[in-house]
Amino acid sequence: AKRAGKAQWRRYQPSLHTPMLQQQQLRADLEQAIADEEFTLHFQPLVELGSGITLGMEALVRWQHPQRGMVPPDQFIPLAEETGLIVPLGLWVLEQGLAAAVTWRDLRPERPPYVSVNVSARQFRTTGFADEVMERLTAAGLPPSGLLLEITESMLLRDDEQAWTHLATLREHGIRVAIDDFGTGYSSLSYLRQVSVDVVKIDKSFVDGLGNENPHQNALVEGIVKLAQTLDLGVVAEGIEEPGDHAALHAMGCPYGQGYLFSRPLPGEDAERWFRENRAA
Ligand code: C2E
Ligand code: CA
Ligand code: CA
Ligand code: CA
Numbered sequence: 001a002k003r004a005g006k007a008q009w010r011r012y013q014p015s016l017h018t019p020m021l022q023q024q025q026l027r028a029d030l031e032q033a034i035a036d037e038e039f040t041l042h043f044q045p046l047v048e049l050g051s052g053i054t055l056g057m058e059a060l061v062r063w064q065h066p067q068r069g070m071v072p073p074d075q076f077i078p079l080a081e082e083t084g085l086i087v088p089l090g091l092w093v094l095e096q097g098l099a100a101a102v103t104w105r106d107l108r109p110e111r112p113p114y115v116s117v118n119v120s121a122r123q124f125r126t127t128g129f130a131d132e133v134m135e136r137l138t139a140a141g142l143p144p145s146g147l148l149l150e151i152t153e154s155m156l157l158r159d160d161e162q163a164w165t166h167l168a169t170l171r172e173h174g175i176r177v178a179i180d181d182f183g184t185g186y187s188s189l190s191y192l193r194q195v196s197v198d199v200v201k202i203d204k205s206f207v208d209g210l211g212n213e214n215p216h217q218n219a220l221v222e223g224i225v226k227l228a229q230t231l232d233l234g235v236v237a238e239g240i241e242e243p244g245d246h247a248a249l250h251a252m253g254c255p256y257g258q259g260y261l262f263s264r265p266l267p268g269e270d271a272e273r274w275f276r277e278n279r280a281a
Contacts, residue, residue, distance in 0.1 A: 027079055029065065034088055038064050041096050042265035045274065046116060046236060049250045049257050054274065056114035056148065057104070058258065059097035060265045061089070081122045090123045091132065098140040098147065100268060105146065107275040116148040118180065121155040125162050130169040137175070144174030148199065151177060153185040156195050171196060178236070182224065189227055200228045204239020204259070211244020222252040229253070 033039065043057035063071040080086040094117055101115035123129055137147055149170065155163060156179075171177060178199035183206050192200065206221050221237075228235045237249050240259030249257060266274060 023079070026071075026076065027083060030063075030076055030079060030083070030085055033063060033065070034085060034092070038066070039089065039092065040064060040267070041093065041100065042267055043100065043115075043271035044258060044265040045263045046256060046258050047262045049237075049246065049255060053111070054113065054262075055111075055256070056116055057100070057271055057274075058116040058150070058265075059093055059100070059118070061093050061118075077120065081120050084122065086120050086122050087126055090119060091136070093117060094133065094136055095140075098136055098142055100271065101142060101146050102140055103272060104275045105142075107272060112146065113275060114146050114148055116150055116178065118150045121152070121163070124151065124155055124166055125160060127162070130166040130173075133170060133175065134173055145176075148176045148178055150180040150201065151197075152180050153182060153187045153191065153195075157185065157187060157191075167196070171198070176234075178234075181238075189224065192227060192231055192233065197233065199234040199236060200224070201236045201238050201258075202254075207237045207239045207245055207249070207259070208241070209245070210248040211242050211246075213248070218248060218252070221249070221254075225249075225252055225254045 040062045041059045042062055043059055045054040046056045046058060047054055061073055061077075063073075063076055065071050077086065080089050097115040097117045101113065104115075105112040133147075133149070137144065140146075151167075156167070167177060176198040178201050179195070179197050180201050181203045182200045184203045202221060202224055206217065206224075210218060210221060225235050234256060235254055236256040236258055237245075237254050238258050240246050240249065240257045240261045242261065245259075246257065246261055263274070
């Protein structure tokens with residue numbers, strides 16, 4: 001038993017040790033990164049599937065680390081949530097996203113694009129969050145239709161008075177709210193009846209392979225689309241990579257989509273070019 005324990009120790013220790021040190025380092029770097037403004041936003045088009053028109057763009061944060069290069073959000077967002085740094089970072093994302101939307105609206109005033117901003121649970125639980133969003137929106141000179149907020153379902157499953165109040169306040173002001181990654185949490189379809197949001201984003205894990213016509217998968221996604229429409233919600237399918245997935249979604253009446261098929265997330269300048277060029281019209 002002793003031996004086995006030792007062997008285990010030897011096997012596990014190095015692999016545990018390194019990431020932990022790295023995590024601590026990353027955490028320290030993250031704090032500095034906010035001060036040094038090492039973050040940047042990329043923007044991914046949200047497309048009307050029938051017409052191909054880009055209605056808006058989702059802001060996705062990137063960290064350009066001086067030594068490590070581009071650190072993907074999955075590696076630092078959870079850390080930023082843990083440390084609370086997501087609150088200042090989230091406000092920065094909001095401000096930069098709104099500024100981008102102002103530019104796009106000048107480029108395409110006949111159909112003003114909106115910016116979609118991801119909001120973490122931690123931000124939604126912060127006192128005064130709804131007011132801060134409204135302040136930034138007003139300061140940017142954008143109408144509420146210029147902003148959409150993406151939250152995850154788990155956020156509203158918690159019995160959190162503060163989050164629910166923020167949600168209600170923002171929607172009263174006319175800001176639309178989407179449930180992100182729908183289908184990956186614990187909630188059932190009936191959950192959609194209880195929460196008041198405006199848009200459902202079907203997680204990419206359900207979208208991947210739709211073109212292969214797996215009857216169960218297609219029935220499931222079609223069920224979400226139909227129910228959302230019955231409830232007067234917008235539906236966005238995430239992660240559309242294949243023309244076949246696009247066709248299947250269009251055939252089942254899914255109105256909106258997003259994915260590499262249309263575009264990867266674009267640096268700011270390319271997002272502007274996207275609206276300047278014809279394909280965005
Ligand atoms: P998300 O909100 O679900 O964003 C969609 C992710 O899927 C993005 O990854 C996007 O680049 C990727 N994606 C888009 N189309 C496709 C596709 O066709 N195929 C595949 N395989 N992937 C696609 P990204 O940019 O790495 O972001 C990962 C996650 O990090 C986001 O997932 C979101 O949860 C979080 N995140 C990003 N920016 C922010 C932010 O500003 N604030 C907060 N709180 N979270 C953020
Ligand atoms: Ca999102
Ligand atoms: Ca998502
Ligand atoms: Ca996600």
